[in-house]
Amino acid sequence: MTAPPYVLTELTLSGFRAYLKPKTFDLSRKQSMVVFAPNGKGKSSIADALEFFFSDDGTLERIGIRTINNKAGVIALAHNRAEQQRIESCVIATFSRGNVAATGKRPTSGERLRPDIASEVKTQFVVDPIIRGNSLRQFVEQRTAEQRYEDVARWLELGAYVDVQTKLRELRRKVKASVEDEQLRRSFEVQLGRKTAGLLTAWDDPKVLAHINNLLAVLDEKLVAVRIDPVDPALQLLKQRAAVEAKQIGLVGLRQIRLAATALFNAESDESLPAGLILEVENAANELTAAEEIEVRERAAAANAIFDQVWKNAELLFAEDQPPIDTCPVCATPIADTVAGSVEGIRSHLAGHINELRQYASAKKVRDDAASKFLNQKTQLLNAINALVALLSEDDATLIAAAKGYATAVQSWTRDPPERADLTSQLVSLSGQLAISIAHLEAEQGNHTYTNTQAVVAALLELKFEYDAAARRQAKLRVLYDELQIQSQYVAAAIRGKVQTVLDSLEAPMNQIYREIQRESAVPIRLHLPAEEDTNQQRLNLVVDFADNREGVQPVGYLSDSQIHSVALSLRLAAIKRCNVGAPFVVLDDVVTSYDADHRLALASLLAKEFAGLQLIVVTHDERFFLYLRDHLGDPNFQYARILALEPNSGPRFADERVSDQMIEDKWANGQSAANDIRQAEEEWLLAVCRDFGVDVRIRTVERAYSYERSELASALASFLKARGLTPPPVPGVNNRFLVSLQSGVVENFGSHFQDAQYGALSTGDEKVRWSEFVYFRDQFVCSHCGKKRFKRPNVGVNKPICAAESCETPFAFGAPAAPFPSRVDSEASPRSIVG
């Protein structure tokens, strides 16, 4: 069961755009509304309110969020005096769905959160229901095929469909790239090269197996693998032998022990091989002893070094560039009386002492360095002894004991070297034995141990496992890619079919609407998708079949302004009607700007005929369009409102739809023409009196609703009155009768209905003359008994209308008008005074 549609039942604008004080539009009984206002009086604020209420960002498209790039920003949403007058700036809307109503409020400040009901209703808007005349033409004239596609795709959700196609193409590209990926293969080749010392550069099972068997043959010619598999018997045996080998000291271990032993004492040393740490420490100890002896000697020579500072100061005093002095500056002894005997003698004495001090300092440094070196090498020696001990086995207990004993002696070694003969002889013996063992192993198998070979084979087995897995995965991926191609084609075809169906379903009603507006000048419009093989499907060509030799051409260049406007309007209206089923709601904001009178009538007729079932919110500055709509959409679901003025302290001021005498007087007082208002007032009065009297007025079909006009009403009323012997008294001073004039239709808006000929040109008083004639005529339709102006249909047995007042019910009869016809109308240029 389909859920009932959403209907807007109330809309309130508070401090919003042109509306300062809250204004509520009650749409609960009459759900559609037509609002007329001159430009700049706040009519578009109604459309703005709805756009804002539903918008994603809490703003209007044309003002944006921030004040930047010619956009006013959200600050323009609020009426400029709202904050000052503490009026909350917001839009409140109530929507009903069946018997359930929900109201939401959206403030224009703060986070401007969209109310839930707005979000919910918006989900029903497949197509944006707000149509603004000022942006319609852009669709046809300025938008590119891509941009136009964006619009239509957004309306019809085609974009999402084509987006799926685009993503499918992208997915196919990615999967294909994975299928053809060479990087993985190259990675295997690099790894294979490393594990085979460059012998193999491409995986090939027989070659890899041959390589493994070559490795096995070095160890044991009987070991032959038949496949590259961990369960192969030969490879199993290799694994077992490697495990046994791991428990023995292999070539590497022997080399390591020998290296540790020779690091301590190398009997075979020569210029290229060090003699070992034991001898190096002994040498360091000898160097230290020698340095200490020199230091002691130099220290004695410089025994008076405590006068070091005195000598340096004296050297400055007796420097050659200083003026000579005669007496000692300390004890005042004449220089000639000193042991040196002269200044030169003192200088020589000083140089000798200072040199002794330098030699002592040098000897001390040598001794310190030797001590440091000795200490470092002792530490290295102890570490090397410990390293050797750690490598030795229990079979080497004698050597271990000797090494540990020697290490203990080294730790306390200060001057004389500890005894080492026992240790060094054992080290020489061990080194020799190890050399023999190493030579034997090297001669037997070199580096090709079971352990090494097992490691290489294991790596190759692992690589083989990964290679096979990757190959299987690539094979499966290729199968998936082939299937993906098939499934993508299926999806693409389904989507293209769906898109074309949607476009086709839109094209027919669009053309129907277009023909309704443009009539005989309408040429077929087509929505044209790119060819299927075109990779850019996100384009929509909008073309017209202008003539037999101009089919499928761009509208711009062949269609008139109003036709182009109609193309865009038709497309939008058709899309809304077709798609917005859950919220059949249309907002038309000044959509007749490009239209002449005929097209306005046609659009009004179209809306009445095709869109009366939808909720229409129409705002227009075109009064004729407003009047046409009122004529055409005269069903009980419509209400009409006029905005008279924009009040700074409140907002738009609305008038009742009926034109009052005061409204006409006000227009004249403001120096404005009231011709249209007079016309409307006449029609309103004629309709009212015809309804009251029960006049038989033939109701037009909707196709010709606009021809339902005053002449017919007047004719029907005249016939009604004549049949009942009711003759309206003539208007004094004029030579025609009002109803006759209306019936003949020869005199239109700007001439008197009582004259067969028009008034003189440039007669600015004609409106007032005409109005006074009408008012005089209208005021004769009063109850002769009680003076009331409302009547009701005749009762049974009475063929005249009767007074609507229940206490009166006097049959209608013409009497004297309520007010005498003015003796003079203030007409500044009328050449024919109605006063005869």
Add this chain to the structure above:
Amino acid sequence: MVNDNTPPDTLRSVLASIGVALKARNGADKELADILATHLLVADPTNGVVEDAHLAILKLAAARADLPEVAS
């Protein structure tokens, strides 16, 4: 106040029906169709949806190749 038009199929329903039809095709790889339906035939795809679908296909290929989760 009713719009007499039949409501257009929603994007979600259309894409879902395509997904169902895709899986129901004779000889169709249903697991692959399921990947397409899950990742691409949705009304509100997330960012990186193509990469997600790509990885899902690679994973499917790996699973079919009987690869262990972590190579030892």
